[in-house]
Amino acid sequence: xxxxxLVSTTYGTWLPGDPRGHWSPILTPDGKLVYHSGVPQPGDxxxxxxxxxxxxxxxxxxxxxxxxxxxxxxxxxxQRYAYRVFAAALWSTHVHLVIANSAENISTVAGRYKGxxxxxxxxxxxxxxxxxxxLFQGLSF
Numbered sequence: 568x569x570x571x572x573l574v575s576t577t578y579g580t581w582l583p584g585d586p587r588g589h590w591s592p593i594l595t596p597d598g599k600l601v602y603h604s605g606v607p608q609p610g611d612x613x614x615x616x617x618x619x620x621x622x623x624x625x626x627x628x629x630x631x632x633x634x635x636x637x638x639x640x641x642x643x644x645x646q647r648y649a650y651r652v653f654a655a656a657l658w659s660t661h662v663h664l665v666i667a668n669s670a671e672n673i674s675t676v677a678g679r680y681k682g683x684x685x686x687x688x689x690x691x692x693x694x695x696x697x698x699x700x701x702l703f704q705g706l707s708f
Contacts (some may be wrong), residue, residue, distance in 0.1 A: 570653065570667040573677050578697070579626030580660040584614030591618075624697040629659045633688045637662070640684035648679060 583591030588607050592600040594614040629637065634657045641664070645652050651667035669676055 568668050569624065570651075570665060571673050571676075572671045573664045573666065573680075574661060575664075575677070577627040577629060577659075578617075578624060580628070582615050582618040584611040584616070584618055585692030586612075586615070607651045624695040627697065629657075629688070630691075633691055634659065635689055636687045643678055644680055644683050648676075650676065658703075667671050 578660060581587070581589070584593065585588050588609060590603070590607055591614070592602045593608055593611050594617045595601055596613070637703075638655070638657050641652075641655060644650070647673075653665040653667065654663070657662040657666070664677075664680065666673075666676060
């Protein structure tokens with residue numbers, strides 16, 4: 568294995584049932600959640616509406632300044648832990664990182680990027696600000 572492609576979305580921007588497809592459980596008409604074994608699911612309006620109603624915070628959309636702070640943080644994290652990053656893209660609603668294989672578990676690597684950059688963005692947003700990026704998908708290559 569050469570590395571990983573990590574995709575992380577900001578809170579509320581890619582919900583279960585999303586018309587772009589999703590990897591989340593779907594809601595059946597009788598109100599039960601049906602889980603799948605990692606198979607991408609097509610959009611489902613009922614599941615998406617249910618997920619939207621479960622949200623406890625507003626959707627998180629990163630500003631240009633927040634994205635810059637996140638990118639700077641990614642650079643420092645890459646240097647501090649001597650990771651090898653092939654590519655990165657930071658958008659207002661999601662992040663892509665293509666990272667070389669590491670001796671560390673990929674969950675640890677992803678957690679470092681998320682944790683360190685999240686702290687910096689929270690400083691910009693101010694006290695009590697909510698910021699949550701969820702690891703959407705990690706693909707090995």
